Amino acid sequence: MKFKLIYPRWEKLEGQTIFSLPPHGPVVMAAAVPVQVEIDFTDENVEDLLIDDNVDFVGISMMLTTQVKRGWEIADQYRKLGKKVIFGGISTMLHAEETMLHADSVFLGEVEGRLDEVFTDFRKNELKKIYNYLSKPPDMSLIGPANRDILKKDLYYHKGFRMVDLFHASRGCIYDCYPCAVRYLGGRGFRPRPIDRVVEELSQLDNNRLFIVDNSLALDTNWEKELFKAMIPLKKKWVSHTIEDKDEVLDLAAQAGAWYVYQAVFDTSDYIRNRIKQYHDYGIAVEGTILLGLDNQTEDDIKRLVDFLLEIDLDLAEFTVLAPFPHTKAYSDLLKQNRIFDKDWNHYNAGKVVYQPKHMSPERLTELYNYAWDTFYKDEPQTMKMFNLINRVMSKELNDGTYTPRRRDLANLSFGKKVTDIV
Amino acid sequence: METNPAFDKYMDYYFDYLGLWDSPSKCGLKLVKRKDGKTLAIATEIYRQNPGTPVTEVVAPLATQILKTSNETPVNFIFIEHTPDLRSKLAFYGETFDRVGFDWNGECFTNPSWTRLTKEQVDKMMEE
Numbered sequence: 271m272k273f274k275l276i277y278p279r280w281e282k283l284e285g286q287t288i289f290s291l292p293p294h295g296p297v298v299m300a301a302a303v304p305v306q307v308e309i310d311f312t313d314e315n316v317e318d319l320l321i322d323d324n325v326d327f328v329g330i331s332m333m334l335t336t337q338v339k340r341g342w343e344i345a346d347q348y349r350k351l352g353k354k355v356i357f358g359g360i361s362t363m364l365h366a367e368e369t370m371l372h373a374d375s376v377f378l379g380e381v382e383g384r385l386d387e388v389f390t391d392f393r394k395n396e397l398k399k400i401y402n403y404l405s406k407p408p409d410m411s412l413i414g415p416a417n418r419d420i421l422k423k424d425l426y427y428h429k430g431f432r433m434v435d436l437f438h439a440s441r442g443c444i445y446d447c448y449p450c451a452v453r454y455l456g457g458r459g460f461r462p463r464p465i466d467r468v469v470e471e472l473s474q475l476d477n478n479r480l481f482i483v484d485n486s487l488a489l490d491t492n493w494e495k496e497l498f499k500a501m502i503p504l505k506k507k508w509v510s511h512t513i514e515d516k517d518e519v520l521d522l523a524a525q526a527g528a529w530y531v532y533q534a535v536f537d538t539s540d541y542i543r544n545r546i547k548q549y550h551d552y553g554i555a556v557e558g559t560i561l562l563g564l565d566n567q568t569e570d571d572i573k574r575l576v577d578f579l580l581e582i583d584l585d586l587a588e589f590t591v592l593a594p595f596p597h598t599k600a601y602s603d604l605l606k607q608n609r610i611f612d613k614d615w616n617h618y619n620a621g622k623v624v625y626q627p628k629h630m631s632p633e634r635l636t637e638l639y640n641y642a643w644d645t646f647y648k649d650e651p652q653t654m655k656m657f658n659l660i661n662r663v664m665s666k667e668l669n670d671g672t673y674t675p676r677r678r679d680l681a682n683l684s685f686g687k688k689v690t691d692i693v
Numbered sequence: 694m695e696t697n698p699a700f701d702k703y704m705d706y707y708f709d710y711l712g713l714w715d716s717p718s719k720c721g722l723k724l725v726k727r728k729d730g731k732t733l734a735i736a737t738e739i740y741r742q743n744p745g746t747p748v749t750e751v752v753a754p755l756a757t758q759i760l761k762t763s764n765e766t767p768v769n770f771i772f773i774e775h776t777p778d779l780r781s782k783l784a785f786y787g788e789t790f791d792r793v794g795f796d797w798n799g800e801c802f803t804n805p806s807w808t809r810l811t812k813e814q815v816d817k818m819m820e821e
Contacts, residue, residue: 378714404713599747605749606749606791
C-alpha cells in the first residue's frame, strides 16, 4: 500500500533567511505508520508536487496556519481523483473544523500507537471522520525515533551546507503564553521523553547539527540537567528555545553542545540584558525573537526596543508581528474586543498585521516592523551575522573532531534548485 | 510567570464542562441570585488549573450548560466572563470582566459578543 505524505508549501516572510529545514511533523508521523506501508513523502517547500492517482491513501501534515489553504487545495484535488485524504499536524488541530470540510478524516492529537487503527480502518473502508486523541497523550516512552528515511536529504542543503535536523526531547508546556497555542495542542503539562530514548535517537542521527524544537528547555531543572549530561558524549551542536537561567544548567548546556538559543526579548529590562549576557558568558549565541504589536507597546517602545537589541549585542534577531492564531489567549482577547479584521489564513504569517493594534494603525505597525528589520541589520546584514554563527559552530566542531566538510557535489544547488535559478 | 487563581469574591466553586473536542475542562463559577430575580453567573478562567478549553473559546455552550444547571430562563440570565490577575510580568494577564451577550435559538446560546466592564460595575451588578 502506497501512502502519499505531503507537507504543503507556504510563502516565507520577506526578511527571513531562505533556509528550508527538514520538517519535523512528517518524520514523527511516519515513525508511527505501520511498517508494511510504503511512504512517499513530498515537501512542497523544496520540490514540486505531482498530483496523480498513483497512490492509495493521502496524508497531509501541516504545521503552520499559512499552510492550511494550500493543504485544503491539495486535498480537494486528490479527492476529485477519488483518493481518501487524512490531515494531521499542528495547524490541522488549530483549524480542525475548517479542515474537516476538505478531508475524509482528521487526526487530532499525537500519533504514537494510534496509526495502526487508522490504516486498518482505511483498508476496511471504515475511515472515521475524526480521530480525536487531543486529551489523550501517548506514553512518552513510545515516542521516537522519528523516521527520517522518508526525507530526500540532499534537498536540505544550501550550496553544499547541510541544514540542521529537527529533534524533540519533550512535549507540552506548563505556561500559557499570550501568543502560543501549545496549551491546546500539547496539553498544560510538561511531558519529557525518557532520557535513554532521547539519547538512543540522537545517537542514530547522522547530522551533527540539530534544532531541538521543544517549546522550552526551562521547565524541569533536574530533567534538563540529566538531559544535557547525557548529551555531552554525543558531541552534537544544537539550537534550541530558552534554556534555564541557572549557571549550572547553562554550563552543562554549553558542554552538551548548545550553539545558539532563541530567546524572547519582550522588554528593555536589566533582566533581559543580563539573560543575554549570561548566555554569552557560556559561549552560547542568542537569536532574539521579538514580537511587535502587543497592547503594551507604543511606537516609542518599539523604537526603544530595537535600540536596546543593538546595545545588548544580540547575534541575530527575528521580528514578527502578533498573529492571533486560533486557540491562543491573543486570539481570545482580540476576538472579545472585535479587533481581528482579517481572517485570510495566508496572511497569518506573523509579518502581516491582521488585527487593530492598540496604540497605532495597522499600517504604522507594518512600517515599524520593517523599520525593526532594517535597523537591526543595517550595519551588519543578516547573512553576515548568520555566517559568524556558522563559523562559530565550525570552529567548535574542528576542535572536537566532529566537523564535516560541505558537500562539493551540492555546491551549486540550494534546496534542490540551481543557485543561478534562484532570484 | 503564572500563578494560579485563588477563590475570591467572584468564584465560589469549580464547574466542570466539556471543551472543544470533548476535552474535560474546568472554570471557576459564582452564581448570584439578584434582588431583581435575575441570575448573574460569573465564569472565571483558571488557566493552569483548567486542563482543557479556556472559557472564551466555548463561551456559548458553557453559558448554556450553566444556565441549565441554574434553572434560570435565558432572558433572566446574565453572564460575565472573568479573567483573574495572575500578577505576571507580562501585561496580558491582568484582571478583566466582560459581560457576554448571546442570541437564544430555543435550545442554546449562540453568537457571543463581549462588552468590557469595570470591577465596580460588576460589584454593582451583583447587588442589583
